[in-house]
């Protein structure tokens with residue numbers, strides 16, 4: 001499995017952190033991009049201080065000590081000349097978790113001013129799976145229009161709306177529910193949340 005994994009600046013760092021924790025234990029490789037606002041929000045939500053992508057990966061490794069089977073290739077948010085700015089490089093899917101309304105709007109408008117937006121644009125044009133995990137509440141009509149339009153362009157909208165029917169005990173359980181749903185869409189069967197048995 002080869003992914004592009006990006007963190008944009010929305011609340012919900014727990015979804016990124018729990019997804020990255022689980023992904024670390026899955027053989028494969030990912031290009032990894034974080035936006036400056038996502039670092040600020042991650043720092044606030046985990047009451048820590050991360051200022052670069054390496055810090056996010058180190059935080060996850062220190063906190064949960066996952067078995068490292070996945071290779072992360074860090075790419076600079078501002079480097080629109082990066083290898084993954086081009087469709088000539090191939091990846092299976094891209095995940096933006098969490099995804100801000102600003103990045104949703106940019107991808108929808110075809111604006112590619114940073115590497116997250118450019119790699120998402122490439123994913124769409126190359127017909128590769130693009131999964132975005134938006135977080136905002138309430139939605140205004142601009143958000144709703146952009147989300148619908150992005151769905152029509154081929155992206156998968158996976159809102160940061162965890163279910164409660166699996167009786168979560170911890171916040172991590174909520175993060176794992178969303179992570180598990182992302183893995184479902186990537187074709188990876190995970191044990192991150194109890195399946196509904198009817």
Ligand SMILES: Cc1cc2nc3c(=O)[nH]c(=O)nc-3n(C[C@H](O)[C@H](O)[C@H](O)COP(=O)(O)O)c2cc1C
Nearest residue numbers: 008009010011035037038041100101102103135136
């Ligand atoms: C503490 C904090 C929380 C935020 N939460 C959200 C959010 O949940 N959803 C959202 O769309 N924007 C949120 N924002 C605003 C975005 O971070 C802002 O629009 C930023 O420009 C997004 O840029 P990026 O998508 O390139 O990271 C938040 C900002 C801060 C500082």
